[in-house]
Amino acid sequence: MKPLAFEYKRVEFTTQALEWLQEAGENARILAGGQSLVILLNMRLAQPTYLLDISHCQELNYIRQDKNMLCIGASTTQAQLQYWSDLSVVSPLLAEAIPFISHYQIRNRGTVVGSIAHADPSAELPLCLATLGGQVVLHSRKGSRELHAADFQQGMLTTAKKNNEMVTEVRFPVAKEGHGYAFDEFALRRGDFAIVACAVEAGPEYICLGVGGVADKPVVVQWPRSQQALFSQYLNDLAWALQAQDDQHASAAYRRHLVRVLGQKTIETAISRCSRKEG
Ligand SMILES: Cc1cc2nc3c(=O)[nH]c(=O)nc-3n(C[C@H](O)[C@H](O)[C@H](O)COP(=O)(O)OP(=O)(O)OC[C@H]3O[C@@H](n4cnc5c(N)ncnc54)[C@H](O)[C@@H]3O)c2cc1C
Structure with a gap:
């Protein structure tokens, strides 16, 4: 058509x-x-x-670190971020997640902000933004506002953006010292949208787990590290709470299985990457 x-x-x-x-x-x-x-x-x-x-809008083509935020302008492509030399230090979660986004031809044209504005529940970048607790900056001719990721994405392909607004920038919190990060997903073929994707930030006190591909938007939970022995039970409860649906790609039961298995594996990887400061 x-x-x-x-x-x-x-x-x-x-x-x-x-x-x-x-x-x-x-x-x-x-x-x-x-x-x-x-x-x-x-x-x-x-x-x-x-x-x-807006793809030729040079003033919106930037990647910069502002204190503890990684700020990315609206015409910056996913490939520009992927090949930014500081990415693995500033945001190891994004460095691990971006290669899962389709293939390099798509990442060469697709923008970071476009993916977040599009708000696909299986997409990697909105999941990372939600898991890290990032922000979305919106401008209209009448002013600007900043929204937390959780308030911006409201459902499948649905955001809080108004008709007269554009997203000018997204802000990802930079990696915290001593924290470990991990991203993993399962897709039918390399480069396909995820059936289930997991993003984890593990700190000394808590872990933050974001799950994409199951509910109509990324879902983020936070659990204390002291309750690590209960995480498999928590993952089972989460798998049911997400109310997975059957579709042509996977059954609801298989999605629940992936939440349990992939969730556990990604949490363990993130925890293993936590480093302790030498006293
Ligand atoms: C074959 C194929 C496979 C793909 N696989 C994946 C995948 O595995 N994972 C994944 O995450 N994505 C995947 N994608 C989508 C890809 O990542 C897109 O690049 C991304 O979803 C949208 O970014 P874009 O810059 O192309 O936005 P566009 O397509 O130009 O726009 C998408 C939407 O966002 C709005 N929008 C864009 N920029 C702004 C802005 N600044 N302010 C307000 N609204 C805005 C547009 O109006 C539109 O509604 C795939 C795409 C294709 C074609």
């Missing part, structure tokens, strides 16, 4: 994009890497009158 006709606008500055969004409202859609949106257009699941291409 081909998309319905639309008017294409390429913007070079954020202010231009915000002007357009204010005028066009619900008739406009932002085009970043196009790796999810173009499919929706071709299937006519999205039928915008205006497409606002």
Whole structure:
């Protein structure tokens, strides 16, 4: 199928994009890497009158560390982040997760922010953002606001973004000293969307586990390290609480099995990567 006709606008500055969004409202859609949106257009699941291409917006193309946050601008591609030389130190979780995103052709065009704005429940980047407790920065012509990841993604392909807003930046908390991080997923073929994905941050006092691919958005739980002996029971309870559904890729029972097995394995890996400061 081909998309319905639309008017294409390429913007070079954020202010231009915000002007357009204010005028066009619900008739406009932002085009970043196009790796999810173009499919929706071709299937006519999205039928915008205006497409606002921000991929050439240089002022939104950046990766920078600001104190304890890794800040990524809206036109930065997934490949740029993957090959950023400091990534494995600043965010070992992202360094491990990004290679799971499809194939390099997709990562060369797809943006970090586009993936988070698209809000697919199986996607790796929204899962990492939610697990680490990151933030999303939204701008409109009238002002800006910052939302926690948990408040931004509201369900499958649904976010708190308003029609006149664009996401200008996402912020991932940088790795904390002594904490261990791990990401793993199961997909039918390498590069496919995850059937179940797990992201873990293990600190000295607690572990944070994020699970993607089961509920309609990433689900994050925090458990005390002192209760490690009970984690397999907690994982079983979580597997049932996520209310997995059967679909063409996997049964609900298999998804529950993956939450238990992959969850346990990813937690153990993250804990094994925790380092203690020498006294
Ligand atoms: C074959 C294939 C396999 C894939 N496999 C995976 C996978 O395994 N894991 C995975 O996570 N993803 C996968 N993807 C999706 C890919 O990661 C996309 O790049 C990503 O989901 C969207 O990023 P984008 O920059 O391409 O956004 P676009 O497709 O341009 O936009 C996606 C949505 O986000 C909105 N949007 C984009 N930028 C902004 C912004 N700054 N502010 C507000 N709204 C915005 C758009 O309006 C649109 O609704 C796959 C894609 C393909 C084609």
